[in-house]
């Protein structure tokens with residue numbers, strides 16, 4: 001790794017297919033990318049976060065026809081919906097790529113030229129079972145009772161002449177690469193899935209579609225009767241967006257590239273993409289991070305199956321940070337998870353309103369009441385203070401490792417253990433008693449508590465930036481948000497207070513549950 005890439009971090013989401021509007025699956029993937037990008041920024045890395053839209057292929061043409069628009073007008077409209085959704089979820093991507101961008105199309109042609117010139121693309125006839133929904137051929141063993149495993153519909157038998165990429169040439173290289181880089185694909189279950197797939201001979205990849213069947217795509221410059229297969233087109237976004245081959249951004253970020261995907265697109269990302277890169281003479285990405293599905297009641301959540309949850313509706317109803325917290329806390333990255341509004345409300349009430357909200361609210365209230373909001377230098381630390389400080393410093397270290405491993409739920413669990421410990425510390429220290437008996441000790445205890453709350457706010461910033469900054473504002477600190485780096489947490493008690501500590505409204509108003517259904521309370525519940 002060269003000096004330039006030491007302090008860089010590059011994360012991508014898949015580019016989303018524009019045959020439907022953003023749903024909770026898209027929101028989850030993109031929020032995860034935002035959380036990990038914020039974490040690396042907080043760690044002092046120069047971070048690049050890419051998302052975008054995938055706009056070619058049959059499904060897009062069909063969707064445009066259905067909505068009575070030209071294909072161009074349709075892709076512009078849906079792409080805009082995605083682009084405008086992310087800022088509303090406080091997602092800060094650095095770039096938004098579209099596969100209809102000229103720059104992207106040029107890069108696809110360039111990569112195709114290189115691979116073609118190398119002799120890794122050939123012309124041949126193929127007959128196979130083709131799922132229009134997936135836009136790919138299926139082998140019999142991949143089908144479930146003859147149906148596409150994702151769309152549950154019978155694929156069509158198609159026979160046609162096409163161009164093929166000699167993916168089989170790269171099978172041995174890929175097996176070896178995965179063997180030498182055990183966390184190339186993670187979590188391990190997906191690595192194992194790819195390894196199992198590579199036990200059988202790899203078939204060459206059909207990379208073209210005849211224009212007579214599909215005209216909405218990037219033309220093959222070596223045969224005008226064909227356009228590029230959507231996957232070969234789409235995957236290249238990860239390098240076209242930052243200026244392959246000579247762009248500074250490409251040179252800086254590609255060596256540390258990490259992708260996030262849902263498990264349904266493991267094969268294109270775990271197999272096609274590394275082989276394509278290798279064939280084009282480009283180093284493979286560093287990590288492929290694969291997550292599971294959010295299940296409603298049955299099957300995968302997507303528009304074609306009819307159970308869609310509008311992310312913005314939930315964020316508006318319960319607050320953006322509660323929504324972000326729920327998604328990251330409830331799903332074990334890599335596994336499937338059940339989504340319900342009820343479990344979101346349960347988390348909101350127990351973890352956010354009760355544990356976190358209570359800690360912040362009562363600590364601020366006591367500091368205002370007993371010290372007029374102004375802390376003073378702590379006296380000699382007692383065992384309980386040191387115990388809490390050491391626990392907090394250990395959480396910071398544990399958190400870093402868990403975040404780097406995409407174990408977001410574990411990172412949140414250790415933060416909540418610290419919150420629980422801080423709440424218990426208050427119960428045992430009883431500042432309301434100390435206020436009458438020992439002012440110096442009171443100052444030390446409140447100093448220790450506010451220091452822990454500051455730490456919690458920094459650790460929470462990637463997940464809940466608004467809440468973290470609200471807490472930091474109440475603490476009257478000289479820095480907030482990204483200015484309070486993870487490094488700054490090593491200096492216990494060194495952050496300057498530039499304003500008195502103040503009380504704010506409850507961070508998370510409790511949601512009242514009536515007859516099993518959540519109803520939002522309009523008044524903020526003041527905690528003791």
Ligand SMILES: [Zn+2]
Pocket residue numbers: 131132133134135148149150151152
């Ligand atoms: Zn399908």
